Amino acid sequence: MGLEEQLPAGVLLGTVEGLLGYMRKASLWPATFGLACCAIEMMTTGAPRYDAARFGMEVFRASPRQADLMIVAGRVSQKMAPVLRQIYDQMANPKWVLAMGVCASSGGMFNNYAVVQGVDHIVPVDMYLPGCPPRPEMLLDAFLKIHDQIQHSKLGAHKKVLQAEQEATALTAAPTLEMKGLLR
Numbered sequence: 001m002g003l004e005e006q007l008p009a010g011v012l013l014g015t016v017e018g019l020l021g022y023m024r025k026a027s028l029w030p031a032t033f034g035l036a037c038c039a040i041e042m043m044t045t046g047a048p049r050y051d052a053a054r055f056g057m058e059v060f061r062a063s064p065r066q067a068d069l070m071i072v073a074g075r076v077s078q079k080m081a082p083v084l085r086q087i088y089d090q091m092a093n094p095k096w097v098l099a100m101g102v103c104a105s106s107g108g109m110f111n112n113y114a115v116v117q118g119v120d121h122i123v124p125v126d127m128y129l130p131g132c133p134p135r136p137e138m139l140l141d142a143f144l145k146i147h148d149q150i151q152h153s154k155l156g157a158h159k160k161v162l163q164a165e166q167e168a169t170a171l172t173a174a175p176t177l178e179m180k181g182l183l184r
Contacts, residue, residue, distance in 0.1 A: 017158070021151035024094070028147065031067030031091065032060045033084065036074025038101035038133040045136040055143050064090040069146070070123070071139075075103035076116040088123045096126045096150065098142055101133050108132065 034042055046052050046060055061067040064087045076084055088097070099119050102108040105128045107117035119125060126149065129142045154162050 017153075017155045018151075020155060021153060024153075025147040025150040026056050028055070028057055028069050028096075028143075028150070029059060029061050029067045030057055030069040030071050030098075031064050031087065032062065032073075033070055033087065034073045035076060035080065036101070036103060038073035038104065041133045041136055042071055042073045042100060042139060045139045050136045050140060052140065052143065055140075055147065057143060064088075065092060067091055068095050070095065070097045071100055072097065072104045072119045072123075073100040075101075075108060075110055076119050076122070077114055078116060081116050081122050084119070085122050094153075096146060097123050098127045098129060098146060099125045100129045100139065100142075102130055103132070105130060 032039070032042065034040075044050060046058060052058055057069075064070075068091065070088060070091065072084065088095070097119070099105045103110060103115070104119045105125075107115050109132075111117070116122060127142055127146050129138060131138055153159070
């Protein structure tokens with residue numbers, strides 16, 4: 001006989017982390033940072049045909065102080081990198097970043113001095129969305145995946161322990177130059 005059977009009808013059990021995660025994922029407001037052709041697909045996602053309003057994300061915020069998800073859509077030039085970092089720093093915590101398109105994820109076909117080879121050199125990225133340009137359906141799928149990531153994120157002491165583990169793992173990782181793979 002568990003606790004669930006002893007409770008009256010209409011009583012819901014859960015954790016504070018679970019409740020806050022559910023509320024955070026349901027109130028995600030994206031900040032637009034459209035730089036190239038991926039921005040057109042991002043704008044299409046907000047249109048009635050794809051309807052991002054189903055996920056509570058119909059209002060793309062122009063002010064970083066009102067947003068908690070930055071969608072970097074397109075290539076980032078070296079001149080635009082400080083602006084991107086400034087906008088990221090102006091966003092309130094907690095905040096998440098989605099790199100939309102192969103140019104934002106890895107520099108794409110623009111392997112030169114003027115384009116940043118991956119936005120993760122400037123801001124921490126939570127979700128990478130491949131494609132050139134990625135379709136609106138792919139962006140909606142990324143929204144669902146980032147919702148799941150937000151809902152199951154840890155809080156408080158649990159978050160500090162997780163961050164310490166991730167930092168220890170990152171410090172013991174092999175440098176990129178020593179890695180063996182398809183490109184080396």
